[in-house]
Amino acid sequence: MTEFDPRGTTAIVTGASSGFGAEFARRLAARGADLVVVARRADRLAALADELRARHGVAVTTVPLDLSLPTAATDLRDALDGVTVSTLVNNAGFGTHGDFIRADAAREREQIEVNVQALVALTHEFLPDLVASAGLRAGSAALVNVASNAAFQPVPRMAVYGATKAFVLSFSEAVWYETLATGLKVTALCPGPASTEFFDVAKNQDAAVGAFETAEQVVQTAFAALDRRRTPPSTVSGLMNRVQAAAVGFVPRGLVVRAVGRLGQGDD
Template sequence: MASALYNPIGTTALITGASSGLGVGYAHELAQRGADLVLVARRQARLEALAVDLAEKYGTVSTVIPLDLSTADAVPELVSDLRERAITIGTLVNNAGFATFGTVLDSDEEREREQVAVNVHALTALTHAFLPDLVETASLYPHTAALVNLASTAAFQPVPRMAVYGATKAYVLSYTEAVSYETRASGLKVTAICPGPADTEFFEVAQTSGGKKGTPLTVEEVMRSSFAALDRSVTPSVVLVGARNALLARVASIYPRRAVLNAVGRLNTPR
């Protein structure tokens, strides 16, 4: 793709949560742009099927690593494995994440711990581990390196009945903006992608249809917004996917916080 300003050809991209939904979308887009891949998720069979598909379509070499990122040793094991294989990461897509639905009072403590572990701890640890490689790649080969963190429109306000999810995505948004600022002189493209509800397995995993109002975004729409941002000469640190979602996020920042909280709370309360 000669016209693209983000051109990861000849580098390796690591994608977490690569077995479905947006993770598969990022795998296809990056493979099409010439990157080899490290595919990480819990479901090995899906990862292997994806690796075969990418190889047939794009000639991509994919390293499949089945891993549960909610466990304490997951990130150190992954980093050690890639170091042993002498794989240098030029793009990191922290896509893995999930939500639970229900009140904090009724929540399962262990499931909430796992949610924080995946959405926050793993993302932070992976970024810390691979950021030196990303910055070096960006310095040596301009426009080839990126850090993409999946946040959400849930990051812009508290989300009753999805309290932990909203809080974790607020962390991802704030953290990514800070990393973007700190690395701004390196040429590394750093962005937090903030889609609203998308046509993925997200709500099935959360065991709810709450929040899935209107027509969900397609994976293709999220990919277009993501890579349009990466193809800009100055990549924005925050990308809101969809005009309606961008408007709602801006409204949330303008209106009194209590009013926004009450509105979201009513929206997420089962009828």
């Protein structure tokens, strides 16, 4: 029997229209959770919902929503009409690539709004539900915040993205500690580059630093962490990515920034 057992509960997955989000939804449905899938692309959500209902017989609610809006968290709560949520996967996010001096200011603000503001607001909105659910049945509730291996060091040419993911990592680890006594499983998932649409959005393959994995491999790493009796506060996916994240702490910060900057060089 797995330690993380969401059968009969409801899970929210943001950014569920593709990549990690769609894979999280599939795995949660396979374990018997009803789903609330959130993203901007309504057609993608509808197709995913049809797939999950047919394959696993679970209830799936689709909520097309722009998470950069300041009211996104309360809008999502209102859309659920009183449903109690036991698991929240804050997966939605994106990155941009290029020197900050040339960045589009509105796009950088949107990146912060989605990667940080929405994640914090959704966590604050639903954390009481998650904690209450964890108290009803051990191993039934979880909070997964998708960070990145970019969280462990500054990332030149992805300055805002790296900073937002460092925030997600720090925030998640603090919430992990604050909820230790409740039984809620909390972890920050830190993947390296993966075969998803991320680099299409970033518009540059030079943004990739580290060993590529599939979305399935990354999400499997997250579930392996959730299945542990003591879920760790952060989870790095991929052996080489774990080595890289661990090594950063032993190297002077200036050298780390220079090394990452050289790896990320390329034409925009």
